[in-house]
Amino acid sequence: MKKIGIMGGTFDPIHNGHLFLAEHAYEQAGLDYVLFMPTMNPPHKAGITVVSGEHRLNMVRLALKDNPNFRLSDLELNRPGLTYTSDTLEVLKNREPDNDYYFILGADSLMMIPQWKDPQTIFNLSTIVAGGRIQFSMEQLKEQAEYLEKTYKGKIILLDMPIMEISSEKIRKRIKEGKSIRYYVPGEVLTYINDHNLYS
Numbered sequence: 227m228k229k230i231g232i233m234g235g236t237f238d239p240i241h242n243g244h245l246f247l248a249e250h251a252y253e254q255a256g257l258d259y260v261l262f263m264p265t266m267n268p269p270h271k272a273g274i275t276v277v278s279g280e281h282r283l284n285m286v287r288l289a290l291k292d293n294p295n296f297r298l299s300d301l302e303l304n305r306p307g308l309t310y311t312s313d314t315l316e317v318l319k320n321r322e323p324d325n326d327y328y329f330i331l332g333a334d335s336l337m338m339i340p341q342w343k344d345p346q347t348i349f350n351l352s353t354i355v356a357g358g359r360i361q362f363s364m365e366q367l368k369e370q371a372e373y374l375e376k377t378y379k380g381k382i383i384l385l386d387m388p389i390m391e392i393s394s395e396k397i398r399k400r401i402k403e404g405k406s407i408r409y410y411v412p413g414e415v416l417t418y419i420n421d422h423n424l425y426s
């Protein structure tokens with residue numbers, strides 16, 4: 227039996243905030259490894275990813291290169307239609323029923339889970355591991371965690387970590403404005419974005 231983290235995201239582009247979150251989840255939930263899983267068509271962003279799935283996947287691959295505890299999964303990129311987390315967890319659980327799955331997300335996603343497709347299945351099949359984001363206080367996160375525990379019998383781990391307020395949206399905006407994104411993303415992702423002239 228393995229404890230496997232899933233770090234799902236649009237990753238448009240992947241940035242140091244994602245890696246920072248996953249590293250704390252790996253450590254505090256005692257995970258064997260974290261699967262980074264770029265989504266093809268997230269329901270709330272359908273048709274509005276800025277660059278292709280192939281570019282997003284390539285950037286994630288570069289970002290994970292130096293960390294043996296982080297692995298890449300293209301499971302959601304090859305699925306037609308909208309991409310739902312409950313479907314992904316069902317696929318993983320059917321393949322390897324003995325593993326325990328930990329779905330890693332930020333506070334904004336924790337607030338939205340009740341509006342996702344089939345939240346009960348998500349809570350039945352995984353533990354949620356959540357990191358803070360600047361828009362939400364720890365009090366709000368604790369309240370939401372209690373609500374989810376009560377409503378869905380969910381298991382939630384709230385991470386103890388500094389908030390690193392980087393977002394893909396902020397990065398895309400900085401590139402458009404001709405500003406530097408050095409230190410917002412890993413060096414090789416920066417080179418990839420420049421070489422392929424992405425987001426400008």
Ligand SMILES: Nc1ncnc2c1ncn2[C@@H]1O[C@H](COP(=O)(O)OP(=O)(O)OP(=O)(O)O)[C@@H](O)[C@H]1O
Nearest residue numbers: 234235236237243247331332335390392393394395
């Ligand atoms: N800086 C951050 N700190 C903690 N969690 C984050 C951070 N950035 C993103 N996340 C979380 O990572 C997951 C994937 O995020 P996503 O790929 O949508 O990045 P994003 O920066 O939020 O993108 P965008 O700005 O385009 O909405 C989400 O659950 C999100 O809450």
Ligand SMILES: O=C(O)c1ccc[n+]([C@@H]2O[C@H](COP(=O)([O-])O)[C@@H](O)[C@H]2O)c1
Nearest residue numbers: 234235236265268269310311312342343
């Ligand atoms: O299953 C859903 O209904 C659902 C709705 C919104 C987001 N998600 C997942 O949440 C993760 C973070 O999404 P995002 O758009 O913030 O990058 C990613 O793995 C998405 O597939 C899942």
